[in-house]
Amino acid sequence: MLAVYASAVGGENPLANLTVGELPTPVSRPGWALVRVRAASLNHHDIWTLRGVSSAPVTPPHILGCDAAGEVEAYGGEPPTGAAAVGARVVVYPIVTCGHCAACLADEPLGCRSFRMLSEAPLAGALAEYVEIPAANLVALPDQVSFADAACLPTAYLTAYRALFVRAGLRPGMSVLVQGASGGVATACILLGRLAGITVYSTSRDEAKRALAVDLGAEAAFPVERETARAVIGATGGVGVDAVVDTVGEPTWDLSLRAVKPGGVVVVPGATGGANPPAQLNRIFFRSVTIAGTTMGTRGELRRLVDLIATGALRPLVGSTHQLRDAAAAFAEMAAGELRGKIILEA
Numbered sequence: 001m002l003a004v005y006a007s008a009v010g011g012e013n014p015l016a017n018l019t020v021g022e023l024p025t026p027v028s029r030p031g032w033a034l035v036r037v038r039a040a041s042l043n044h045h046d047i048w049t050l051r052g053v054s055s056a057p058v059t060p061p062h063i064l065g066c067d068a069a070g071e072v073e074a075y076g077g078e079p080p081t082g083a084a085a086v087g088a089r090v091v092v093y094p095i096v097t098c099g100h101c102a103a104c105l106a107d108e109p110l111g112c113r114s115f116r117m118l119s120e121a122p123l124a125g126a127l128a129e130y131v132e133i134p135a136a137n138l139v140a141l142p143d144q145v146s147f148a149d150a151a152c153l154p155t156a157y158l159t160a161y162r163a164l165f166v167r168a169g170l171r172p173g174m175s176v177l178v179q180g181a182s183g184g185v186a187t188a189c190i191l192l193g194r195l196a197g198i199t200v201y202s203t204s205r206d207e208a209k210r211a212l213a214v215d216l217g218a219e220a221a222f223p224v225e226r227e228t229a230r231a232v233i234g235a236t237g238g239v240g241v242d243a244v245v246d247t248v249g250e251p252t253w254d255l256s257l258r259a260v261k262p263g264g265v266v267v268v269p270g271a272t273g274g275a276n277p278p279a280q281l282n283r284i285f286f287r288s289v290t291i292a293g294t295t296m297g298t299r300g301e302l303r304r305l306v307d308l309i310a311t312g313a314l315r316p317l318v319g320s321t322h323q324l325r326d327a328a329a330a331f332a333e334m335a336a337g338e339l340r341g342k343i344i345l346e347a
């Protein structure tokens with residue numbers, strides 16, 4: 001099958017480690033399903049894997065990609081009771097856990113120490129014509145949800161959903177600052193926040209991306225500079241935002257701590273621009289700020305996102321679409337930060 005994989009990791013140029021070529025088609029184990037991928041999406045995670053700095057390093061060759069939607073091709077052994085029929089349209093919940101620790105037994109997969117996402121060793125990734133996944137990870141896709149829209153959901157939109165509504169606890173009428181306007185998670189936060197009746201502010205390094213944030217429904221978008229904290233506090237009646245979602249890290253951390261209200265929450269799903277800003281613990285304790293790390297979300301949350309598309313409430317922002325064989329161009333866009341939302345690969 002055609003696959004997009006890391007043929008090496010580390011070094012100066014992560015994109016030099018990317019190869020598109022033929023690899024053996026997987027054969028499904030008992031309890032697992034083989035999915036014929038129709039659309040997959042890129043995530044910054046794929047760049048971390050090529051850099052050799054992801055949380056679960058891989059041994060090349062290793063297929064990249066966390067997100068896929070497609071059709072059930074086959075099951076290894078008997079399909080579990082209630083499983084989607086062969087040929088059914090599905091989106092893949094990308095988290096695989098041990099299944100028997102206390103967290104797994106309590107149906108809290110994010111607490112499992114064996115937590116792995118598709119593409120994290122030993123799991124092969126989704127940027128291929130076929131991907132193997134536990135049968136329990138298949139989520140049914142109604143006909144009105146396109147494969148491309150569905151492929152946006154499992155990582156970026158799921159992470160944004162949990163960051164906003166679970167970790168930050170945002171409710172209608174509250175406010176959020178989304179750092180970095182243009183990325184997959186950031187655009188998902190703007191769209192989902194707006195949909196839920198939350199007032200969204202955003203920042204970006206780039207003027208055109210700030211305009212994009214406003215087009216998507218942000219109340220206002222600001223450059224990444226110190227004065228922006230004053231502007232956000234002013235816009236929120238002198239208080240500051242209820243929450244910040246900061247996937248950028250070092251370039252925006254100071255602004256996050258200044259713009260959040262006393263007693264507010266700074267949710268951290270990632271750190272694209274560097275993971276070690278000065279912590280400024282004085283600001284955190286003196287103003288009772290909660291710092292909430294977050295990763296991915298649950299199967300139920302993924303189902304809710306599918307429903308939001310099916311009912312017409314949500315349309316994920318897709319910035320560009322490429323064929324699987326043209327993955328190098330798609331990766332170059334992401335590495336250069338030229339994206340506008342999600343990048344789709346059609347298989």
Ligand SMILES: NC(=O)c1ccc[n+]([C@@H]2O[C@H](COP(=O)([O-])OP(=O)(O)OC[C@H]3O[C@@H](n4cnc5c(N)ncnc54)[C@H](OP(=O)(O)O)[C@@H]3O)[C@@H](O)[C@H]2O)c1
Pocket residue numbers: 042043044045048155156159179180181182183184185186203204205206209247248251269270271272273294295296334337339341
């Ligand atoms: N914890 C989880 O479960 C989880 C899930 C998904 C993603 N993540 C992490 O969240 C981050 C975003 O992921 P993504 O897939 O949305 O990535 P992406 O699409 O590549 O987004 C990059 C974002 O970073 C912003 N950015 C600002 N300053 C930057 C800088 N100096 N260098 C690079 N980017 C900068 C960009 O904003 P502007 O260009 O508009 O300024 C853009 O919003 C990544 O670090 C990823 O690993 C974590």
Ligand SMILES: [Zn+2]
Pocket residue numbers: 097098099100101102103104112113114
């Ligand atoms: Zn477990």
